[in-house]
Amino acid sequence: MHIRNLAAADPQLADDHSCFGCPVRDLAICNSLTQIELAVFRDSGSKRRLQPGEPLCWEGDEAAYVYTVTRGTLRLSKLLSDGRRQVTGFAFPGDFLGVTMEDEHPFTAEAVSEVELCQYRRSRFDAFVDSHPHIERRLYSAAASELAAARDQLVLLGRKTAAERLASFLLQMTRRSEQSPGKPLRATLPMTRTDIADYLGLRIETVSRELGMLKTSGLVRMVGVHELWVLDREGLELRGAD
Template sequence: MYLTDPRCEDRALACDHPCFDCPVRDAAVCNSLGREDLAEFRRSGTSKLLAAGEALCWQGEVATEVFSVTRGVLRLSILLPDGRRQVTGFAFPGDFLGLTLEDEHPFTAEAVCEAQLCRFSRARFDGFVEAHPQMERRLYSAAANELSAARDQMILLGRKTATERVASFLLQMTRHSPQRPGEPLRALLPMSRTDMADYLGLRIETVSRELSALKAARLVRTVSVHELQILDRDGLNRLAAGTGTSAA
């Protein structure tokens, strides 16, 4: 909610909110907290700003902190024993990072563009959650969503063709892109084509070829290197589901 949100009775009420300036306060894991508890939670953490390319944490590093993404996008990746990199996902505003049953981070998290996060001590965060069951339920929901995303990623890598993978990814990105009323659906792509390829399990040349085929089929249109317009959402959905004619 912003200062101009119509749900606020007036600007004074909005400014009085402990996180009035947070663009994702309705989507973050802390949105289940009442005003006083939220103020206490905010005081227990600090803000962290990452430049594009800067690492938040490294795979195998001791996990002493947890994070809530408030702006920007982070790339999550693991390094395989043979030195290859697999991008396992991307963290968007509202996502929570750092929860693990192990003592070490299972992945490396790096900013693909300038990003901002709320940062909390893991020990202090665990104590706060124990005292606030409503937040524990919210974290459970976030973990369930993460498991669902991991399942979808397994299907994408294990069963889908290159065309289906790229189409699925673009549709996924529309859900993380602000939309403009009356205009075609947007898919913002802050990550590089190499990041996309490493996430989709494809070669970068294949990603570029598939994107070109989608444009030639008039399913998408390039606005810039980091933005596409979806011209035919139904057609893209059919491709993603494997029920449409390949664009390549």
């Protein structure tokens, strides 16, 4: 597979790279840095913006950069040998991407919505981590969370029914969505139904049918194409066997 150029010369990169007002400051791996360390870290990177459908990297590309998602959602996928696509996950604001023991990206990452990222050349990032060991602990924590998510996904795909898979997914999405006091539990769904189906290992018709059953049961309510309210959290948890 041909390597796509992810160089900082991309015209979509912004010159301003201030961390002031960053919406994911408390979630990102850089939250362990002091103000002075953060300034050094900030100056070693740049911003990158993607439009919906635009790739950040392709499976097999050189892993030359690492990224922190600051806005929007990315879809992570792998192409199977028979041409089918398996969505392996989604990256949300605060998530860190690109760390690998290999020289190539193990997945394709594409923007689901408008996306903004902080981008760092991998060699410079590795040098920064070597001189700031405490950020390595944050990387370890992020890796542990990713491993736990991978285990959950194995259980979801290997043991759960279609209804359980969708219910579990919707509950996961409530934990990644902004909530408002006094309002029903909210799940923002920026991805398409096809993306959800490919993530859950289901047909899109099955996803639509199971979602309809959840609505008929009074467990959820769609309030837009990409937003859902959980009206009965306990009932949804029972449905998802979480």
